[in-house]
Amino acid sequence: MKEYQLRQGLGRTIAFSLCVWASVAGFFSCDSDRLNGGGSTGMLSLNLAADTTNIKGGAISTKAGNILADFEDVDNYTVQVFQESDTLKSALYKDFPEQLEIKEGSYTLRASKGGNLPAAFDNPYFEGSTDFVIKKDMKTPLEVTCRMANARIYTEYTEDFLKAYSDYSVSLKTSYMDGAFTIAKGETRGAYLQVAKEGTPLSIAISLMRESWKEPKVYSVTNPSITLNPKESVTLKFATDGKTGDGLALSIELDDSMEDADLEFGIPDFMWKPFTDLRIWACGFENNVLVDMNVTDGYQNDSCTVKAEVPGRIKECWVVRLEDGEKIDSVDIATSAGLNTAEKDWGLKSVSSPIAGVKGIELDLKGAFNQLYASEKDKTYGFSVYINDALNVMHTSDVVTASVNLKAAKEPTVGKFEWSVPSKHSLEKDTAIAVMAEAGIKTLTLKVNKDGAMQGQYDMLSDDLPDGIFYDKQNRKMYSRKNVQVSWNRKNKMLLLILMKFL
Known part of the structure; x- marks a missing residue:
């Protein structure tokens, strides 16, 4: 019984291994009949290289190290041979024959590494391709160099920007994406975007939030229109606008040059001095x-x-x-x-x-x-x-x-005056008395005498004043006119009293 089980298990293992091997062999040698089966043939040889230098617009290193170092070794690049839209041969470069027999005809060879995704973080994609012709009994040597075929975007934020906004995110959109690709707050990885050989337009928007706001505000880049090309590394540098505490500025850095971008109107109004200059x-x-x-x-x-x-x-x-x-x-x-x-x-x-x-x-x-x-x-x-x-x-x-x-208070001073006016006649014009008490007026008494005899005495700080006394609060002056009631400021230090005196 045990012997039977062992043989049965071994048989399944062998069958499984053969199945996998057949599948792998089929992947690396697809459609061999169309590639070299029957008819006149020639030979193809391939020398593959990878260029990870001269990425436009920035160094290839990140804080985690050189993310492109793994792309320098071409052994694990996938090499494919096409005729029209059909894949006739696919293999890793390390497994690709030194000389491959191919039937006469026109073909395309493409070597690549990485996934050519619409957008992803830390996802370089390298590719190289060439068209070639095989002729009867002739050798066709190919030299193919693979380069970065997608574009890379980094975002940077100035210290002023980080102080101004409590939350933020950048949205990127190209025609290859179904929806926007978001670079969230604190993200430092490069975003790799799929682009066409002739370039692909890029849309940029930034969402900003401050603690005092109820909802975020979104601004879109309107000028210049940005086109991403293969092998480009672009840095989007966000800052306050240099004039506003909550304004916004964007610089686009490529090939060691800087270009300022305009953002959709709606940014808060300008201020007079740089943000940090309170x-x-x-x-x-x-x-x-x-x-x-x-x-x-x-x-x-x-x-x-x-x-x-x-x-x-x-x-x-x-x-x-x-x-x-x-x-x-x-x-x-x-x-x-x-x-x-x-x-x-x-x-x-x-x-x-x-x-x-x-x-x-x-x-x-x-x-x-x-x-x-x-x-x-x-x-x-x-x-x-x-x-x-x-x-x-x-x-x-x-x-x-x-x-x-x-300075210490001086002695209070009161202006003095005497009039001689015919009976039943009034003064021809208003007359003023200046009263000054630098420490404030505590009491102020007005006495009216006639021929040496006192006719009346009044507390000027009370509301019970004779007819004709008027106090202008705004100008802090007291005027004496008929039938006007006084409204007196008890703390006033300097009084101008104007009396309409009847004899």
Whole structure:
């Protein structure tokens, strides 16, 4: 029983081996009757070589090493002999006869290695071919050199690009593909694309995503039109446009030359400076340099403005109030609440509102200094400004500080006047009284005398004022006119009182 089983197993093994050998032999010697069976014949000899040098547009090495090194050895190239569309002979070059007998006629020989796929990573395809004629009793020697027959594409991204976009992918499309071939974020391998001998047009698109966006934006290359040729290595270099934090630029490198490409409109608007140059500077004053000031004369420089250019857009803009070098408080004026506090309570003025998301700012600090009150001794006050941008990798600007040395308050001063006006007549024109209290007005009393006798006394900081007193809030002046009620700012330091006096 065991002997029978062994013989049976051996018989199956032999049968299987014979079947495989017959199949392999059939593959390497197809249609021998048509190739050399009967009729006049001649001899073919083949010398095959491979050229892996001079790949147009770049070195053949990758980070993983020379991916084309395996193509230098021609032994494993497949050699095929065709007549019209029929394959008459197919064998590895190492198994190809030194001399092959072939019937008279016209033929094509093609040698190749790799898969000629529409698109794939790390997939070089080498090919060489030639037409030849066999004549009776003659030897036909062939010299065939195989070269890369597809094209290779690499993508590169600048550091600025990688900071600007949280996700991205590049799509490639040719007529050989059913759908687009995608090069995802972080991919460093070369993409090999099937191309025609005369060249194949290539379509390029890039999908970009930022953390602040709800969905990606896709841009397509429109100019120049790109044609890929065999044996070309193209590098697509994506960057910000050199002017915008979230703009886009593409350079196409081939044969050590660079060509800029235009992208479909829809890229965000241009900015003033390169992406990495987040600039903030002082205008009308020197950063961190004290300026002497008194309340009466106010801030004497023509301007006190902080300006900034933020290609990555403003995410936060902090203003810090300082007193004698110490922080009192701070607000982020990129928020509506912070901007409201800075403008209404502190006296700052911004040319932009809202500030979040903009790419430039001007902040006027002069009004804030002019709202300061003096104290019993000299004190320093200041405002520091710095910005954080909205990029994925956030940039923080330098700090710009404007500061003053506010002199101690002087004694309050009140203008004096006397009129002599006929009875039942009014003054011919408005008359002003200047009142100055550098530390702020606590009380202000108006007394009206007639012939040395007091006719009335009024608290000017109350709302119970005589008819004819009007206070212009915008100009910070008090006017005295008939039948006008006053609206008084209790913190005003300088008052112009205009009285319509009746005798």
